Amino acid sequence: MHIWLGFAILALFLWGITGVTQKLSTNRISSERSFLWFCVAMAALSGVVLVVARPHWGIGPVVVLCSVAGGVLNGLGAWTSFRALESGGKASIVISLISLYPLLTVILAVLLLGERLTWVQTAGALLAIAAAILLSLEAPPKVKG
Amino acid sequence: MHVQSRSWRLPLWLFWSLATIVLWGTWGLVSKIASAGVDAYANQLLYTAGILPLLAFAAWTVWKRRGVAGERREGRRIGLFWAFLTGILGGVGNLAFFQALVKGGSASVVAPVTALFPVVTVLLALIFLKERLGGVQWLGLALAFVAIYLLSV
Numbered sequence: 001m002h003i004w005l006g007f008a009i010l011a012l013f014l015w016g017i018t019g020v021t022q023k024l025s026t027n028r029i030s031s032e033r034s035f036l037w038f039c040v041a042m043a044a045l046s047g048v049v050l051v052v053a054r055p056h057w058g059i060g061p062v063v064v065l066c067s068v069a070g071g072v073l074n075g076l077g078a079w080t081s082f083r084a085l086e087s088g089g090k091a092s093i094v095i096s097l098i099s100l101y102p103l104l105t106v107i108l109a110v111l112l113l114g115e116r117l118t119w120v121q122t123a124g125a126l127l128a129i130a131a132a133i134l135l136s137l138e139a140p141p142k143v144k145g
Numbered sequence: 146m147h148v149q150s151r152s153w154r155l156p157l158w159l160f161w162s163l164a165t166i167v168l169w170g171t172w173g174l175v176s177k178i179a180s181a182g183v184d185a186y187a188n189q190l191l192y193t194a195g196i197l198p199l200l201a202f203a204a205w206t207v208w209k210r211r212g213v214a215g216e217r218r219e220g221r222r223i224g225l226f227w228a229f230l231t232g233i234l235g236g237v238g239n240l241a242f243f244q245a246l247v248k249g250g251s252a253s254v255v256a257p258v259t260a261l262f263p264v265v266t267v268l269l270a271l272i273f274l275k276e277r278l279g280g281v282q283w284l285g286l287a288l289a290f291v292a293i294y295l296l297s298v
Contacts, residue, residue, distance in 0.1 A: 004250030005297050007241045008258040014238035016265020020274075021231040028224030032206045037225050039200035041232025046193040049240075055187035063182035064191060066175040071195020073175065074239075077168035079199065080161045089158025097162045099263075104170025105256035113177060115251045124295030127288050128257035134285030135263040 031082055039075075077101075092137055099132040170256075176243060177252035185243040192239060254296050264289045 025034045049055065084094045106125055109115040117125065179188055245255045264286060270276040278286075 001297060002248075002250070004245040004248040004255065005258070007245035007248060008250055008255050009293070011238045011241035011245065011259045012262045013265050014234045014241065015259065015262035017269065018231045018234045018238070019263060019266030020269050021227045021234065025224050025227035025231060028220035029228065030207070030210070032203055032210065034224070034228040034231070036200065036203040036207050037228035038232040038235065039196055039203060041229040042193055042196055042236045043200065044229075045233055045236040046190050049186050049189050053186040055190060056184045057187060059183045059187065063179050066179035067183055067188045067191030068195040069175045070172055070179060070188070071192035072198075073168045073172040073195075074192070075196045075199040077165050077172065080164040080168060084158045084161035084165060087158040087161055088156070089162060094158060094162050097159075098165045098169070099260065101166045101169035102173065102256040102260040104166055105173030106253040108170065108174040109177060109252040109256075112174065113252065115253045117251075117253055118298075120295050120298050121254055124292045124298075125253065125257040127295065128261055128292035131285045131288035131292055132260050132263060134281050134288065135261075135267055137279075137281050137285075 035078065035082075095136040096133045099136050100129060102132075103129055173252050173256040177246050177255075180243060180246035185240045185247055188243045189236065189240055193236075258293060258296055261289045261292065 081098055085091060242259055246252065267278065267282055271278055
């Protein structure tokens with residue numbers, strides 16, 4: 001197995017667990033307070049990374065801009081997804097629609113970064129997006145706690 | 146509520162959904178560009194810098210709505226614990242996502258693979274919460290495993 005795939009599956013696994021912990025949180029506190037503490041934890045983790053991992057600096061302005069933009073885009077995306085649900089969209093439709101976001105990444109990466117997919121990878125990417133939509137079509141798991 | 150123009154009306158929920166697709170879809174692209182020049186740890190720090198304005202906004206929103214929302218006090222500590230754990234897991238997940246890009250994974254493959262995270266949520270709910278899956282979700286699970294196999298070839 002490629003090492004990058006191992007890391008991708010690790011991310012998938014950890015983000016998958018957050019689907020349950022997030023629900024356990026919002027069962028008890030508001031989504032705003034939950035998001036606030038999510039951000040606080042993210043900042044705390046970065047504090048640990050700063051002390052323990054000794055990141056390598058000496059990076060160019062474009063890279064800095066892209067990394068910071070990553071935080072802005074992902075954080076704003078979480079906020080707009082909440083807004084979509086609060087604005088009257090049915091959860092099954094909103095979440096299924098949002099699951100299409102990797103399709104945009106694929107299109108942008110092919111067009112702007114010149115990435116090339118084999119036919120097998122193209123089929124895999126389309127299946128992955130279809131799978132994410134199907135998994136979102138029914139109501140999210142109801143957590144007892 | 147609708148976002149209006151002269152000739153058509155876009156439901157607000159659809160507008161926010163499309164905005165989410167654009168924001169998260171572009172996030173994958175900028176992360177890949179960044180992965181060429183920064184390690185996962187430095188990226189996590191810079192990423193967090195990008196989140197700080199949102200943290201301030203969320204804090205302001207919570208402060209403004211204090212005492213208004215229907216939160217019960219008794220469950221708050223547990224709720225905060227789960228929210229904090231969500232942030233830690235999400236952050237470590239970000240590190241892994243970025244490391245996948247640094248280690249040579251292309252954005253057009255890593256993004257669809259990591260977007261399959263509902264597989265884990267659904268399986269956890271099935272195993273630990275004894276929930277039942279519908280036929281559509283079983284089909285989604287099966288497709289997800291086939292997709293991961295195809296993307297790994």
